[in-house]
Amino acid sequence: MILVLLGAPGAGKGTLAAEMCSSFKLKHISTGDMLRQNMREETALGIKARSFVDAGKLVPDALIIEMVRERISMPDCKEGCLLDGFPRTAAQAEALGAIAHVDMVLYLEVETDALVKRISGRRVCEGCGAVYHISWHDGDVCPKCGAKLLVRDDDKPETVLRRIEVYNQNTEPLIGYYREKGLLRTVDGSGTPEEVFAAVRGIMEKRV
Ligand code: ADP
Numbered sequence: 001m002i003l004v005l006l007g008a009p010g011a012g013k014g015t016l017a018a019e020m021c022s023s024f025k026l027k028h029i030s031t032g033d034m035l036r037q038n039m040r041e042e043t044a045l046g047i048k049a050r051s052f053v054d055a056g057k058l059v060p061d062a063l064i065i066e067m068v069r070e071r072i073s074m075p076d077c078k079e080g081c082l083l084d085g086f087p088r089t090a091a092q093a094e095a096l097g098a099i100a101h102v103d104m105v106l107y108l109e110v111e112t113d114a115l116v117k118r119i120s121g122r123r124v125c126e127g128c129g130a131v132y133h134i135s136w137h138d139g140d141v142c143p144k145c146g147a148k149l150l151v152r153d154d155d156k157p158e159t160v161l162r163r164i165e166v167y168n169q170n171t172e173p174l175i176g177y178y179r180e181k182g183l184l185r186t187v188d189g190s191g192t193p194e195e196v197f198a199a200v201r202g203i204m205e206k207r208v
Contacts, residue, residue: 001026001080002072002100004087006174007108009163010119011189012196014131016108017084019197024204027077031064031085033129034071054153056162058088058170065095072100088171093178104207105178106200108189112164119160123149 003026005013014030021028035053038046045063052059068086071077087093096102110118121134127147140149154163178184187199 001103002083003080004083004096004102004105004178005085005108006105006171006178006184007189008110008112008115008167008171009160010115010122011108011110012118012193013084013108015193016106016189016196016200017082019193020082020200020204023197023201025079027079027081029068029071029077029081029083029086031068031083031088034067035059054159056154056159056166058166061089061091061095064088065092068092068096069099087174088167090170090173090177093174102178102183104185105183106203107175107178107184107186108196109186110189114190115164116160119155120157122152122155124152126150 003020005017007013014032017028017030020026035046035049039050039053040046045067048063049059058064064086068083072081072083083096087096118133123132123134123137123140124130125132125142125145125147126149127142128145130142130144132142132149137143141147142149154160175184185203187196187203189196191199
């Protein structure tokens with residue numbers, strides 16, 4: 001089963017994906033996390049991607065498509081995967097359709113003002129990757145693993161607005177694309193993580 005999570009930067013895709021993958025048999029494939037790991041390890045892909053990611057721009061389609069193609073063919077994706085942050089352009093959506101059968105697209109809907117507030121308060125653990133918001137966890141140490149909490153380089157205010165613009169231009173059209181295919185389910189992403197997950201659980205249970 002292949003599920004796609006669609007939503008603007010800060011809509012809560014990563015938080016929801018973590019919940020979903022621990023409750024359902026799905027492997028979380030986050031292109032943002034994969035790119036950041038490549039950047040940390042300074043792989044050839046990471047070196048190419050860095051200037052785009054840090055500027056809030058999209059990494060070129062060819063690089064991303066190849067990265068996802070390789071990843072979803074691995075054995076741990078056999079039972080199903082949840083794509084988070086991919087596809088982000090029409091070309092990526094077309095490529096995904098050619099690689100695999102998409103079962104459902106969950107669109108996490110959140111207003112722009114709320115997105116900016118969420119991203120500007122986001123802290124990410126440098127050890128385990130857990131994500132927090134200063135409104136509910138204001139420390140600088142991860143309660144799960146004890147490592148330091150950091151602001152992501154691309155979460156700085158000027159880059160955030162750029163990312164939202166890039167989303168509106170490139171990724172938002174995919175909502176219509178998947179709606180026409182009858183695959184889209186819209187979820188109100190403005191509530192707490194628990195509320196959002198409860199809505200998604202309802203949708204998932206109706207499917208089976
Ligand atoms: P967010 O959804 O909060 O913007 P992500 O962690 O998904 O954050 O992505 C961070 C950055 O990684 C993006 O701004 C972009 O530069 C790059 N990126 C991630 N996924 C893709 C993709 N599918 N296509 C192009 N660039 C991507």
